[in-house]
Structures are given as C-alpha cells and as structure tokens.
Amino acid sequence: MYQALLIIYLIVSIVLIGFILIQQGKGANAGASFGGGASGTVFGSVGAGNFLTRTTALLATTFFIISLVIGNINAHRNNVKVDTFDNLSEVAEKAVSKPAEAPAVLEQQKNSDIPQ
Incomplete structure (x- = not known):
C-alpha cells in the first residue's frame, strides 16, 4: 500500500504541476478579447478557466491528503535503526575498555614483527 501511495503521489504531483x-494569469483575459485565440479552445473562452481551476483545486487537495497519509505511515513504521547517539553509554564503555586492551595488542604486534 505504501508503494502504491508513493506512485499515486508522484503522478498527482506531476499532473498538478502541468x-x-x-x-493563464488573471491579466491574460484582456488579451483574449483582442484576438488572443482563446475563443477557439476546446473549452470555449470561459470554460477552460473553470475546468482548470477546479481540477487544480481537486489535485491540490488530493496531493495534501496523500502527503498527510504518507507522513502518518512513516511516523508509525517499526523500522528501528540503531543510531550512535541512542547508544552513547555503550559507545563510551567500549571506548573506555579499549585503552586497557591496547598495550596487550601492541605487545603482540611487536612480538609478531620480530623475525625469528
């Protein structure tokens, strides 16, 4: 369901941008009366504005609803990722314990470097 919502979200966003x-802007209506060619469109001289406005409003509403649903799904997902900042005490304990082990490791490395 999540992947389907993402695909629908992508399609709605692309169509909304289109x-x-x-x-056309608000000032474009004055140019249409002087031979702008708007009366020859599929929707007529006024019908395109209403159709485009209503479709844009519908797509924008759909876009925001899907955004909220996807955000809600992401907030309630159980993908637990371990972050370093969540386990600072464990990281600190490992950092403190390593210096105590370091001399033994260095001694082993010195002994292994010596040819026999």
Whole structure:
C-alpha cells in the first residue's frame, strides 16, 4: 500500500504541476478579447478557466491528503535503526575498555614483527 501511495503521489504531483503551468494569469483575459485565440479552445473562452481551476483545486487537495497519509505511515513504521547517539553509554564503555586492551595488542604486534 505504501508503494502504491508513493506512485499515486508522484503522478498527482506531476499532473498538478502541468495544470498549474497550463493556466493563464488573471491579466491574460484582456488579451483574449483582442484576438488572443482563446475563443477557439476546446473549452470555449470561459470554460477552460473553470475546468482548470477546479481540477487544480481537486489535485491540490488530493496531493495534501496523500502527503498527510504518507507522513502518518512513516511516523508509525517499526523500522528501528540503531543510531550512535541512542547508544552513547555503550559507545563510551567500549571506548573506555579499549585503552586497557591496547598495550596487550601492541605487545603482540611487536612480538609478531620480530623475525625469528
């Protein structure tokens, strides 16, 4: 279900970007009355604005709802990752215990380097 939501989220976001880029600004209506060619569109001179506005609002609402659902799923996932900061006491104990072992390790390395 999570992967399906991610795919739907991606598709909705791409379509939403497309619909936002297709829309004309508020000042573009004045240019349409002087032969801008808007009356020859599929939706007519006024219909495209309503269709694009409503579709953009629907896609934006869907985008935000899916965002909230995906965020909720991620918040309640049980993927426990061990972080170094979560186990600082264990890391500190290992750091403290290693210097005590270091002279023995160095002694073994010195003995192994000496040719026999």
